[in-house]
Amino acid sequence: MQFFSVINFPVPLFASTTETADSSLVLASVLLSLVVIYFASKLGGELSNKVGLPPVLGELVSGVIIGVSVLHLLVFPETGVESSSSVIMKFLQATAGLTPEATPQVFAAQSEVISVLSELGVIILLFEIGLESNLKDLMAVGIQATVVAVVGVAVPFAVGTVGLIAIFGIDPIPAIFAGAALTATSIGITSKVLSEIGKLNSREGQIILGAAVMDDVLGIIVLAVVGSLAKTGEVDIAKVVYLIISATAFLVGAIVLGNVFNKVFVAIADQLKTRGELIIPAFIFAFIMAYLASVIQLEAILGAFAAGLILEETDKRKELQKLVLPIADMLVPIFFVTVGAKTDLGVLNPAIPSNREGLIMASFLIAVAIIGKVVTGLTVFGQPGINRLAIGVGMIPRGEVGLVFAGVGSASGVLSKPLGAAIIMMVILTTFLAPPLLRLVFPDTPSSDASASSSAQSS
Amino acid sequence: MQFFSVINFPVPLFASTTETADSSLVLASVLLSLVVIYFASKLGGELSNKVGLPPVLGELVSGVIIGVSVLHLLVFPETGVESSSSVIMKFLQATAGLTPEATPQVFAAQSEVISVLSELGVIILLFEIGLESNLKDLMAVGIQATVVAVVGVAVPFAVGTVGLIAIFGIDPIPAIFAGAALTATSIGITSKVLSEIGKLNSREGQIILGAAVMDDVLGIIVLAVVGSLAKTGEVDIAKVVYLIISATAFLVGAIVLGNVFNKVFVAIADQLKTRGELIIPAFIFAFIMAYLASVIQLEAILGAFAAGLILEETDKRKELQKLVLPIADMLVPIFFVTVGAKTDLGVLNPAIPSNREGLIMASFLIAVAIIGKVVTGLTVFGQPGINRLAIGVGMIPRGEVGLVFAGVGSASGVLSKPLGAAIIMMVILTTFLAPPLLRLVFPDTPSSDASASSSAQSS
Numbered sequence: 001m002q003f004f005s006v007i008n009f010p011v012p013l014f015a016s017t018t019e020t021a022d023s024s025l026v027l028a029s030v031l032l033s034l035v036v037i038y039f040a041s042k043l044g045g046e047l048s049n050k051v052g053l054p055p056v057l058g059e060l061v062s063g064v065i066i067g068v069s070v071l072h073l074l075v076f077p078e079t080g081v082e083s084s085s086s087v088i089m090k091f092l093q094a095t096a097g098l099t100p101e102a103t104p105q106v107f108a109a110q111s112e113v114i115s116v117l118s119e120l121g122v123i124i125l126l127f128e129i130g131l132e133s134n135l136k137d138l139m140a141v142g143i144q145a146t147v148v149a150v151v152g153v154a155v156p157f158a159v160g161t162v163g164l165i166a167i168f169g170i171d172p173i174p175a176i177f178a179g180a181a182l183t184a185t186s187i188g189i190t191s192k193v194l195s196e197i198g199k200l201n202s203r204e205g206q207i208i209l210g211a212a213v214m215d216d217v218l219g220i221i222v223l224a225v226v227g228s229l230a231k232t233g234e235v236d237i238a239k240v241v242y243l244i245i246s247a248t249a250f251l252v253g254a255i256v257l258g259n260v261f262n263k264v265f266v267a268i269a270d271q272l273k274t275r276g277e278l279i280i281p282a283f284i285f286a287f288i289m290a291y292l293a294s295v296i297q298l299e300a301i302l303g304a305f306a307a308g309l310i311l312e313e314t315d316k317r318k319e320l321q322k323l324v325l326p327i328a329d330m331l332v333p334i335f336f337v338t339v340g341a342k343t344d345l346g347v348l349n350p351a352i353p354s355n356r357e358g359l360i361m362a363s364f365l366i367a368v369a370i371i372g373k374v375v376t377g378l379t380v381f382g383q384p385g386i387n388r389l390a391i392g393v394g395m396i397p398r399g400e401v402g403l404v405f406a407g408v409g410s411a412s413g414v415l416s417k418p419l420g421a422a423i424i425m426m427v428i429l430t431t432f433l434a435p436p437l438l439r440l441v442f443p444d445t446p447s448s449d450a451s452a453s454s455s456a457q458s459s
Numbered sequence: 460m461q462f463f464s465v466i467n468f469p470v471p472l473f474a475s476t477t478e479t480a481d482s483s484l485v486l487a488s489v490l491l492s493l494v495v496i497y498f499a500s501k502l503g504g505e506l507s508n509k510v511g512l513p514p515v516l517g518e519l520v521s522g523v524i525i526g527v528s529v530l531h532l533l534v535f536p537e538t539g540v541e542s543s544s545s546v547i548m549k550f551l552q553a554t555a556g557l558t559p560e561a562t563p564q565v566f567a568a569q570s571e572v573i574s575v576l577s578e579l580g581v582i583i584l585l586f587e588i589g590l591e592s593n594l595k596d597l598m599a600v601g602i603q604a605t606v607v608a609v610v611g612v613a614v615p616f617a618v619g620t621v622g623l624i625a626i627f628g629i630d631p632i633p634a635i636f637a638g639a640a641l642t643a644t645s646i647g648i649t650s651k652v653l654s655e656i657g658k659l660n661s662r663e664g665q666i667i668l669g670a671a672v673m674d675d676v677l678g679i680i681v682l683a684v685v686g687s688l689a690k691t692g693e694v695d696i697a698k699v700v701y702l703i704i705s706a707t708a709f710l711v712g713a714i715v716l717g718n719v720f721n722k723v724f725v726a727i728a729d730q731l732k733t734r735g736e737l738i739i740p741a742f743i744f745a746f747i748m749a750y751l752a753s754v755i756q757l758e759a760i761l762g763a764f765a766a767g768l769i770l771e772e773t774d775k776r777k778e779l780q781k782l783v784l785p786i787a788d789m790l791v792p793i794f795f796v797t798v799g800a801k802t803d804l805g806v807l808n809p810a811i812p813s814n815r816e817g818l819i820m821a822s823f824l825i826a827v828a829i830i831g832k833v834v835t836g837l838t839v840f841g842q843p844g845i846n847r848l849a850i851g852v853g854m855i856p857r858g859e860v861g862l863v864f865a866g867v868g869s870a871s872g873v874l875s876k877p878l879g880a881a882i883i884m885m886v887i888l889t890t891f892l893a894p895p896l897l898r899l900v901f902p903d904t905p906s907s908d909a910s911a912s913s914s915a916q917s918s
Contacts, residue, residue, distance in 0.1 A: 024753055026571065027578050031750045031759070038743045045733045055733040096754045109571045112485065116572045119486050196734075274504040274514040275655075276788035283789065284497045291490045294483055295555045300490065323785040329735035330742065330786055 022106065028096050029110040032088050034334070036073050037114075040066045041333035054196045056189065056336055057435035063340020074341040076111045083107030114338060119300070121328075121335035122188050126301040127286045128328045129191045129209070130308020131321050132200055135255065138210050138309070141203060144380050145210030151379045152211060152395050153218045156182035156372030160365060164419075168361060173230055174414050180226045181405035181423045182369050182398070184219025186431060187212040187301065188335070189397040193435045199442055204387050207380065208394035215395070216299060217247045223405060224297075230414040246296040251306070254289070258310035261285075266314050279323045282311060343428055347421050358418035362425035369430050370396055390441040397434035402427040481565065487555050488569040491547050493793070495532050496573075499525045500792035513655045515648065515795055516894035522799020533800040535570045542566030573797060578759070580787075580794035581647050585760040586745045587787045588650045588668070589767020590780050591659055594714065597669050597768075600662060603839050604669030610838045611670060611854050612677045615641035615831030619824060623878075627820060632689055633873050639685045640864035640882045641828050641857070643678025645890060646671040646760065647794070648856040652894045658901055663846050666839065667853035674854070675758060676706045682864060683756075689873040705755040710765070713748070717769035720744075725773050738782045741770060802887055806880050817877035821884035828889050829855055849900040856893035861886040 040062035048058025066073040068081055073088060075081040083089050083104045092098040098106060138145070161179030164170040170178070190212055194200045200209070221243050228236035265285065269278050286307040293303030311320060349355055377392025406423040409415035415423070499521035507517025525532040527540055532547060534540040542548050542563045551557040557565060597604070620638030623629040629637070649671055653659045659668070680702050687695035724744065728737050745766040752762030770779060808814055836851025865882040868874035874882070 023574060023578075024759070027575060027759060028750055028753050030575050030579075031582075031746045031753075035743055035746045035750070038739045038746075042731065042733075042735070042739050042743075046731055049733050109575075112568045113572050113575045115482060116486060116489050116568075119482075120489075123490075272501065272505055274501075274508050276501070276785075276792065279785050279788050280497045280501050280792070284494055284501075287490045287494045287497075291487055291494070294487050294490075300483075300486060323788075326735075326738050326782040327786055327789055329738050329782075333735065333739070 022102065022109075025092065025096060025098055025102065025106050026109045026113070029088055029092055029106055030113050032091065033074060033110060033114050036066055036088070037063075037334055037337045040074075041337050044337075045333075052439065054193045054435040054439055056192045056196060057432065059333055059336040060340040060343075060432060060435075063337035064343055064345060065340075066337070067341025067343065069343065069345040074114070074337070076115065076342055077108060078111075079342055079344055114334065117331065118335040118338035121331035121333070122301055123286070123290050123304040124324065124328050125188060125192060125332045125335065126305040127308040128321070128324050128332075129195065129200065130305040130310075131312050131317065131324060132195065133206070133209060133309055134201070134312060135258075135309050137201070137206050141207045141210060141383075144383060145207050146214060147379050147381075148207060148211040148376050148391060148395065149214035149218060152185070152215060152373050152376040153183040153222065155375060156368055157222070159372055160368045163364060163368060164361070167364065170419065174409070174416065174419055177226050177230055177405065177409045177414050178365065178419055178423055180219075180222045181402045181409070182365065182372065182426070183215070183222055184398060184402060185212040185215040185373070185395045186397040186402075186434075187216055187305075189431055189434060190394055190438075192332070192336070193438050194394065197439060197442055199390075203383060204390045204394070204442075207383075207386075207391050211391075211395060213302065213305065216302060217251070220298060221247070223408070226405075227408060230409065230412055243297060247298055250293060250296060250298060250303075254306040254310065258306075258313065261310060262314050265311065266316060269316060278316060278319060279327075282307075282316075282320055282324075285311070339431075345428075347424055348428070354417070355421065358421035358425065361419060361422035362429075365422055365426040366429050369398060369426050370433075387441065390438070393434070393437050393441045396437065397431045398427045481561065481568075484551065484555060484557055484561065484565050485568045485572070488547055488551055488565055489572050491550065492533060492569060492573050495525055495547065496522075496793055496796045499533075500796050503796075504792075511898070513652045513894040513898055515651045515655060516891065518792055518795040519799040519802075519891060519894075522796035523802050523804060524799075525796070526800025526802065528802065528804040533573070533796070535574065535801055536567060537570075538801055538803055573793065576790065577794040577797035580790035580792070581760055582745070582749050582763040583783065583787050584647060584651060584791045584794065585764040586767040587780070587783050587791075588654065588659065589764040589769075590771050590776065590783060591654065592665070592668060592768055593660070593771060594717075594768050596660070596665050600666045600669060600842075603842060604666050605673060606838050606840075607666060607670035607835050607850060607854065608673035608677060611644070611674060611832050611835035612642040612681065614835060615827050616681070618831055619827045622823060622827060623820070626823065629878065633868070633875065633878060636685050636689055636864065636868045636873050637824065637878055637882055639678075639681045640861045640868070641824065641831065641885070642674065642681055643857060643861060644671040644674040644832070644854045645856040645861075646675055646764075648890055648893060649853055649897075651791070651795070652897050653853065656898060656901055658849075662842060663849045663853070663901075666842075666845075666850050670850075670854060672761065672764065675761060676710070679757060680706070682867070685864075686867060689868065689871055702756060706757055709752060709755060709757060709762075713765040713769065717765075717772065720769060721773050724770065725775060728775060737775060737778060738786075741766075741775075741779055741783075744770070798890075804887075806883055807887070813876070814880065817880035817884065820878060820881035821888075824881055824885040825888050828857060828885050829892075846900065849897070852893070852896050852900045855896065856890045857886045 041059045044058030044062025045055035046058070049055045065071060068075050068079045071087065072085055075086050086107055089098065089103050089107050092106070093100065093103065157179045160182045161175045164175040164178055165172060191200065191209060194205045194208065199205045221240060224239050224243050225235055228234070228239060265281060269281050272281070286304050289303035289307040290300040291303065294300040311317065347355060350359055373395040374389065374392035376395060377388040377390070380386060380388050380391055402423065406415070406420050406427070410420035500518045503517030503521025504514035505517070508514045524530060527534050527538045530546065531544055534545050545566055548557065548562050548566050551565070552559065552562065616638045619641045620634045623634040623637055624631060650659065650668060653664045653667065658664045680699060683698050683702050684694055687693070687698060724740060728740050731740070745763050748762035748766040749759040750762065753759040770776065806814065809818055832854040833848065833851035835854060836847040836849070839845060839847050839850055861882065865874070865879050869879035
């Protein structure tokens, strides 16, 4: 290490000049992590597909197996794991000359890179979902989707909050917090499963997708409300108004300006003559939208989805879908395997006494989470012959937003440990249950083999 | 920040749970960096193409403009830049609520992620180049490539070392070190330019590519020799023998086992039914090979090149090339723009007195670097009608390995500041001169517009 130090070097230029040892070890650890992730995703996805379940469930499960719960192949500092227990770091120590002193630094860098790659994965996923969705189809079911979203937020929130107070004797503020964690649907899981079973562009799929997007926005507003309630005891009206205005402005602005930008985008892409002439402008647009969405405190994935939706309106649609397909194939599995790997199933172990109180509350929250969304499907009106059950089931998976509630609530001391753990169990169970349930309630599902789905996407 | 702390939280699960503020800011900074990189790469690439130069030159130059030399939009800690002077960090402070306290941490994470993405970019580039090259064609010019490589290492090394001693009165060991820095060709720059001007599969292109690969291996062995010479005053024979054996074993093993693995790969890919059925196994293979190459102290890109070469032998070749194309379009520009952004042109400023001695030595090194490789082309025999000048010119760009010499030599105190700076100037100049020169010496170059090159690659 000393040998590569830059102290005496006047004009260090490239990374490889000054940090050869470190940066090549970070690269080696990222390469190994990707090999493990890809291997797990293919093994899990293929097995899941073979038994008739959506591949994404297999990716999540294989992520759990290689992650903090079982094999410790892919672990992250934020799950409370030390670098010394990472199997990949041990392997690098044995094969690549990684020293124990340098290990924490390499481990931190590797975790940071894989986490960002996984977030880029879900951004690309939502961009692809946007590219495969049609704005007019979405608008056509807009009223139904809005009703589903609002009912799907209100029912679990009310039943969860009241139930926790009445049955478990929880104080109102933590009960409101836990109730709020029941509201937001995981758009990533749901849209991926819908795409895999070929139902993304069904009427049911469009209602689920539209409602999930609105759910996410509503969930973020609810978080602002209960967050300030928990922190100061009162609601920060200004922040809530700001969020509502900025979210509305973003979505409406995206749709309205999108119609103009469409033509500009095609004109620019037609002018470009060097490689990446279509995909690079598309990514510039998608990443700017993702950045904007994240800056106004929405989620980056909503921006990417809006960008996809806007570009779907152009005649470059098919070509773009074809180009994004392999990029999504490369990056999206990193997201789902990482989600699995970061899931600590230890919280579900009833042998640990402190888990038991949480498990009982978790059973209640899971029941509310599932029933609360399934009844939501029944509110769909004016759509004769529609599969109402499927819509409700499609809204079941909670995800990132639910975990943010658990994290914020626990860190600020509002949630007791058992209640915090119960929320996490609810998120895990709904996430893992939704893919097989969705598969079940769409009985007329075509085979989801690769050739069928990729030709459907590129045709 | 305190709000999101995990101290009170028993079972943190996902990144978003425990580090919401940070991880979303890191993601935002990466998204912004990518927007800046893509914008610069397209602007530079298109302008370069318009004036008849290879697009990659424009990407390098636009990287210099957005980097540490001019705009400070994309800067890295290892170029001696503080997080406070990064324009992207300032922008995040103004728009996304980044606090000055959190800035160094976000800056470090962003730099780490972009650096790894850029290294993945050059790995994918060499994988793609391997997929477009043919092992038999390479072997057919194997003897010529070997002669070019050996002469191309020996001549600049000898002339550079002797010249520095005789003309500049440099001591033998630093002179040997600087001479060694003149040896290795940058395979990334050269292969990208050849691909852009449609000459990768010409006889000249194949000789250049084969010689560049061997050059890289020879350069690493030379580094081991002069490195131990500089450190201990004698040559570490054991390490040199280990390197020669492992490099030979890797290359021969890859070619021999590749013939068996070919069939296994196709059989596996044919079995897979879920999305990514071809690209994911291919990346598992490529990343394992890159890891192996880096572990035995070769470069990761050589492993990726070997993997591409092996998969080119399968009948999945065309399909893989088509899938890798958009992935390369997404990742490769990150590499070239980053190389430019990390280049500090301050070292070339003659107004700074301390640069002058270096500038004089640099002129000598640059002359040796160019002439030493150009005469190498003249040694090509048994290939009537071949463009010998083009072969020599194709070997001109030095790159990563040359910079490693400069870094190691300066850090260990062997190289004086002016001599270290002179080596860096030589690397910069040869890197930036090679693309236009290559374009010049291949006069019958077809138009390198996107449709032509992409259809050539996917047909």
